[in-house]
Amino acid sequence: MSDELALPSLRFERRLVPSRKLNTAVSIFSVVIGLGSTIPIFLLAGVDPLAAFQQVFGVFTTTQGVTESVTRAIPLILTAVGLCLPFKMGFWNIGAEGQLFMGAFATTLIVLMFPAAPSIVIFPLMIVAAFLSGGIWGMIPAFLKSKLEVNEVLTTLMMNFVAILWVDFLVYGPWRDPQGHGFPLTPMFPEQARLPMIPGTKVHSGLLIAIASAALIYFLISFTRWGYEIKVLGESLDAARYAGIHSLILTLVVMFLSGGFSGLAGMTLVSGIVLRLRHGISPGYGYSAIIIAWLGRLNPIGAFVAALLFGGLLVSGDALQIGLGLAFSTVQVFQGLILLFVVGADVLTHYKIRVRLR
Amino acid sequence: MEQIVKRFPGVLAADHVDFEVQKGEVHSLLGENGAGKTTLMNILYGIHTPDSGKIYINGKSVSIRSPKDAIGLRIGMVHQNFKLVESHTVCENILLGLRNLPVVLKLKNAEKAIEELSKRYDLPVDPRAKIWQLSMGERQRVEILKILYRGADILILDEPTSVLTPLESKNLFGFLRKMTVEGKCVVFITHKLEEVMGVSDRVTVLRGGRVVGTVATTATTKSDLAAMMVGRRILFTYERREIAAASPVLEVRDLHVLNDKGLPALKGVSFAVHAGEIFGVAGVAGNGQKELSESITGLRDISSGQIIIEGKDTTGESVRDTIEHNIAYIPEDRIKTGAPQNLTIAENLVLRSYRYPPFSKGLLLQKDEIGRNAEKLISDFNIVTTSKDTLTRTLSGGNLQKLILARELSGKPKLIVALYPTRGLDVGATEYVRGLLLKQREMGAGIVLISEDLDEIVSVSDRIAVLYDGQVMGIVPAEAANIEEIGLMMGGALKKS
Numbered sequence: 028m029s030d031e032l033a034l035p036s037l038r039f040e041r042r043l044v045p046s047r048k049l050n051t052a053v054s055i056f057s058v059v060i061g062l063g064s065t066i067p068i069f070l071l072a073g074v075d076p077l078a079a080f081q082q083v084f085g086v087f088t089t090t091q092g093v094t095e096s097v098t099r100a101i102p103l104i105l106t107a108v109g110l111c112l113p114f115k116m117g118f119w120n121i122g123a124e125g126q127l128f129m130g131a132f133a134t135t136l137i138v139l140m141f142p143a144a145p146s147i148v149i150f151p152l153m154i155v156a157a158f159l160s161g162g163i164w165g166m167i168p169a170f171l172k173s174k175l176e177v178n179e180v181l182t183t184l185m186m187n188f189v190a191i192l193w194v195d196f197l198v199y200g201p202w203r204d205p206q207g208h209g210f211p212l213t214p215m216f217p218e219q220a221r222l223p224m225i226p227g228t229k230v231h232s233g234l235l236i237a238i239a240s241a242a243l244i245y246f247l248i249s250f251t252r253w254g255y256e257i258k259v260l261g262e263s264l265d266a267a268r269y270a271g272i273h274s275l276i277l278t279l280v281v282m283f284l285s286g287g288f289s290g291l292a293g294m295t296l297v298s299g300i301v302l303r304l305r306h307g308i309s310p311g312y313g314y315s316a317i318i319i320a321w322l323g324r325l326n327p328i329g330a331f332v333a334a335l336l337f338g339g340l341l342v343s344g345d346a347l348q349i350g351l352g353l354a355f356s357t358v359q360v361f362q363g364l365i366l367l368f369v370v371g372a373d374v375l376t377h378y379k380i381r382v383r384l385r
Numbered sequence: 386m387e388q389i390v391k392r393f394p395g396v397l398a399a400d401h402v403d404f405e406v407q408k409g410e411v412h413s414l415l416g417e418n419g420a421g422k423t424t425l426m427n428i429l430y431g432i433h434t435p436d437s438g439k440i441y442i443n444g445k446s447v448s449i450r451s452p453k454d455a456i457g458l459r460i461g462m463v464h465q466n467f468k469l470v471e472s473h474t475v476c477e478n479i480l481l482g483l484r485n486l487p488v489v490l491k492l493k494n495a496e497k498a499i500e501e502l503s504k505r506y507d508l509p510v511d512p513r514a515k516i517w518q519l520s521m522g523e524r525q526r527v528e529i530l531k532i533l534y535r536g537a538d539i540l541i542l543d544e545p546t547s548v549l550t551p552l553e554s555k556n557l558f559g560f561l562r563k564m565t566v567e568g569k570c571v572v573f574i575t576h577k578l579e580e581v582m583g584v585s586d587r588v589t590v591l592r593g594g595r596v597v598g599t600v601a602t603t604a605t606t607k608s609d610l611a612a613m614m615v616g617r618r619i620l621f622t623y624e625r626r627e628i629a630a631a632s633p634v635l636e637v638r639d640l641h642v643l644n645d646k647g648l649p650a651l652k653g654v655s656f657a658v659h660a661g662e663i664f665g666v667a668g669v670a671g672n673g674q675k676e677l678s679e680s681i682t683g684l685r686d687i688s689s690g691q692i693i694i695e696g697k698d699t700t701g702e703s704v705r706d707t708i709e710h711n712i713a714y715i716p717e718d719r720i721k722t723g724a725p726q727n728l729t730i731a732e733n734l735v736l737r738s739y740r741y742p743p744f745s746k747g748l749l750l751q752k753d754e755i756g757r758n759a760e761k762l763i764s765d766f767n768i769v770t771t772s773k774d775t776l777t778r779t780l781s782g783g784n785l786q787k788l789i790l791a792r793e794l795s796g797k798p799k800l801i802v803a804l805y806p807t808r809g810l811d812v813g814a815t816e817y818v819r820g821l822l823l824k825q826r827e828m829g830a831g832i833v834l835i836s837e838d839l840d841e842i843v844s845v846s847d848r849i850a851v852l853y854d855g856q857v858m859g860i861v862p863a864e865a866a867n868i869e870e871i872g873l874m875m876g877g878a879l880k881k882s
Contacts, residue, residue, distance in 0.1 A: 250749055250750060251748045251749060251750060252739055252740055252744075252745045252748060252749070252750045253748060254750075255732065255739055255750055258728065258732075259725060259728065259736065262725035262726070262727055262728060263721045263722070263725050265718065265721050265722040266721060266722050266723075266724075266725040266736070268684055268704060269684065269704065269714070269716060269722045269723070269736070269737070270704075270736045270737050270739075271703065271704040271705035271708050271737065271740075
């Protein structure tokens, strides 16, 4: 017997042009394999995998499931499409979560200041305030990076905690609802400051803001010279300087927009779903958006689709918990596995794998 | 070292080189860029292994396969770019890589030993300081201490003065003398004639991978050495049509500029370039060439002095201004600066003009125009590619440079700054690039051609300036150029006003 193992060797070869057909095929394939990999988890948890898949399937086929998925996706879409801009530029904005909280804060501030203003006045004010405060929150790390070379991963990440704790301070302190039985939340928003449902559906009109934002960013990236500048700066700072691009201004503007769209996500949360500001307004949408933006290949349309699927995945988790009584941690394993396969399969679209038998 | 041969793809870096160093001497290795100085010493230090040839230490034949072997043979090398861990202390850096260290370091003892060593050789440095806090001169002392701590008898210093201030250089030379008194030997790689004459006992001159000769410094002169370094070349000049003298396109007056490390890179440079003239700037790389090209093209801030374009003072203008003044720039780094790799060819062909009509209207990019421009330039400049939408990283070196030239030269520039435009290109591509520059000259552009290839400078330029240590050593007309004189200027031994 030969003692040499006949292990095949794997070689990764970069594909010059990833094809669109292949992308679709790989995406579908990875979801199927991912679902397959969760079977042992369900069996271990004592649940019939078929029943579990039925629950998940239901989320994507019933009106109620789709409605909930879309609703969950709205803040994800806004944060993720906003992240496409800085990521394309090579600016690692990990701060969407904080920018979202600042948007939620500013929205609430407007509502508290003008409790009696009619919708037609208060909505534009809320949108502008949310966008401005999220945007300014995003510009601070951009400025620090461009002027002082402070690593943006650290600043954007740390500023999340500042923003979250700032909101906590308000809802535990000065803004706490006196009739709230001591819970850390503000009074409910008045009727005219709540985002109305889109007629004929049970999805709030934040979806329209999300669609418009995705379309706007797609337009910016693909058709303006500004998108071109972002691409060049993302490639290399030296090339950008050579091309006469003012990197400081570009970075500031990009981070203002990125933070602004995250701010809008915060606005849709407080005025579309929770209808007040409270502790823990976002369960980490700003972080999930990082994965979503990459899944969408930093293309706003791609990120839009990925966010919808991600919303579905979140709702599937709820369905598994409620419908089959699965523990939250089991559900997280399920979600994690699906994501792992989808992200991992991305390699296949960029690299050919050559298997050679020795 | 006997009959050392080393081939790299496309070049013979060491061609049957014989080289010897004796105990107690400082031996200089002199030559232009690419003469093979560093390669030869990297072979001695075990970084490269020779294709053939033998190395003897103290008369014994040895095989050096890695720096570890070299250190074992008491050979130490200070590289041009220091290899230190910035966030560690001096002491930790010196201990790094030593074998037989105890699991728990007795840093106190080591620090003491280093302090003694640094006192003995007059190399003041605090063993507890972190590397990032130190100046370049101090870092070099750390590298030298590292070698001494390991116990070296043969010290190799690769262009050690390129990062030093004049005072630091003087101290270094004093130290080298001290080493030789102790019977150690020093190999000193340099291109500066002054230093060769000042510090070394003997000198070996390399050119094109071959030894031109080894002489005692007492038996030679700077001009002899310069002649050996640049050689008597067979020059063939390109057909150049005479062009009537015109007004200057570019005037540089008393330019002072700092390099990336904040040290003076240009120290009062003045010259003028006329329309229809190729102004060659010769010199060994690292003497201010990059800074000169960047200050003319708006990429680098100027400390003092003036830049005048067509009679108008443009000092302090931005890159965008220089683009609008129609100044073309062919940068040194093609991949990271000249043509970013993940842009398509069409996108790269408008890298510096995308914001102007017809490629932009307001904020909107005109993709049709950009595509049409790309198709025209691809065929005009014979860029070999499958399509204009192919990613730039698929292009070969020569085609990449063609792309950059196509973009920079298609707009009828009035001034062209070309930094090492033929570096790394094969013969065919080199000829093509030179031909294009000559054509631009005939069309009336003023051209600043910065090159380390002396043949290139002499054969295409109208006038030649030599840059050494941030200063212009002299400007001579190409017809009257005396190659030995240029060699002296490149080595800093001659200055003509």
